[in-house]
Amino acid sequence: MIPIAMPVLAEEEADAARAAVLSGWVSQGPQVAAFEREFAAFVGAPFACAVSNCTTALQLALTALDIGPGDEVITASHSFIATANSIRNQGAVPVFVDVDPETYNIDPGRLADAMTPRTRAIIAVHQMGMPCDLEALTMLADRHGIPLIEDAACAAGSEILIKENWERIGRPHGRIACFSFHPRKVITTGEGGMLTTADAGLDRKFKLLRQHGMSVPDTVRHGSAQVIFEEYLVSGYNYRMTDMQAAIGRKQLERLPDLVARRRAVAARYTELLGNLEGLRLPAEPEWARSNWQSYCVRLANRFDQRSVMQSLLDKGIATRRGIMCSHREPPYAKAEQRHDLRHSELAQDRSILLPIYAQMSETEQLRVAECLRAELARG
CATH class of the missing domain: 3.90.1150.10 (Aspartate Aminotransferase, domain 1)
Known part of the structure; x- marks a missing residue:
């Protein structure tokens, strides 16, 4: 049988996961922090936040932008259902527009007709790894004062020509880009996701929300010589990546x-x-x-x-x-x-x-x- 896809996983990934297991720290910890730094450097983003999968990344992006009930988010119907579900799960309304028949990516020319006073964001999908027309999309989003979120689930390692420079998807073009590390993707951690942004405030929100709204991460508490009592500042989620996944992800990133x-x-x-x-x-x-x-x-x-x-x-x-x-x-x-x-x-x-x-x-x-x-x- 010739499969539809096959991840590249070898001894290096197995050794990395084993080392994480034997370290005694298997939940979100030093491997996750290193994976975030390395992924941010790879795509050219100031900030990266690792999470449990791309669906939770999309939800955190919408939550951090305060998108909720009654708001409209323009996106492509032609995408895995997680894109629409992330909007619906916020209580917001997905407004579907058509795709370019050549690239199967969202057609920038159709966005203006879909906008209403309730439009709060655009989610553009880099479908099957093919970059969207980000120049047209960012221009339109900026003109209307609407944040652009990139659903880059499939697009790790893809590039786009911006002002005569080739830039990797994930470098801040819109406000936020969201990636998947599912086994069907080019690199994998089994399950897992990542958000990148140039906005330090958004990155802080992602990292607060992914860990129950906890004011002090457990890595800080465990490493402190003083007793620290954490607070739970907002109603958050458990969207963390494990250190075992991140250890594998770091080796996968080297291969990318x-x-x-x-x-x-x-x-x-x-x-x-x-x-x-x-x-x-x-x-x-x-x-x-x-x-x-x-x-x-x-x-x-x-x-x-x-x-x-x-x-x-x-x-x-x-x-x-x-x-x-x-x-x-x-x-x-x-x-x-x-x-x-x-x-x-x-x-x-x-x-x-x-x-x-x-x-x-x-x-x-x-x-x-x-x-x-x-x-x-x-x-x-």
Whole structure:
């Protein structure tokens, strides 16, 4: 079986996790603090805050911006449902707008029509690792005085050209960027997430809220020669990352440049192998973007049945996934939030297939995927 994805985990990660276990400190501690410093330095952000996953990162971002009941947050429906859920769980209303049919990222040209006096934020998703048009999005957000949150769940290691300089996603472009370290992502800690920002006040809020609103972290209390009584200043959460996860994350971060380079080579080879297939549209990378190729998404012509093509590939031992879901088609979001034309989002879900891609994918595996897909499309 050729899997849809495969994390790169080796002895270095196992040794790091073992060392964290044997240190006696396994909850949020020195490894988490080191991972935060190293991740912030890698992306070029002044501040980073590690959390339990990207969903909790998105919720902390919204909470820190005081977004709550009655507020509206503009975002893409064409995203994993966690994006919409983070808004709904705040009591706020997700307002879905359509995506660019070329990149499957939120279309900046559709945001103005979606804004109302209740609009309090924009969440832009770097879908499948492909950077959004951040220059257009930040310009619009700044003009309206609305914070931009980047759902960068898939985008660790991706880059964008800003004023003739290549910058990594996570460097502050909007107010906050949120990352995932789920096993389907380019680097993983099993579960885990990270927030980056240039705002010291927001970073303090994240770190207060993730640990029950505790005034003095337990790392400080345990290291103090004096007795310290903590206070609980706000109603917070338990959204902490463990030191074992962070120890693995630090080793994964060291691998990230190589992992991205290898995935970009796999994506380029796919483009060579599939570029002349009639009835298949390949993913588009804008000249101002460098994707980490967390996913490789192809689009079928209307004459092909998505499920049948996927089943045929599965029967031949090749795992695929359908195009990214649309939250507005799921029962919790099927009514009130759908106020805009979402045809490109729906077509992206219905006509697209994610092919296997991972850093250690071999030429033989890629040839097999291409040959099986070619044979299936030839059947018409």
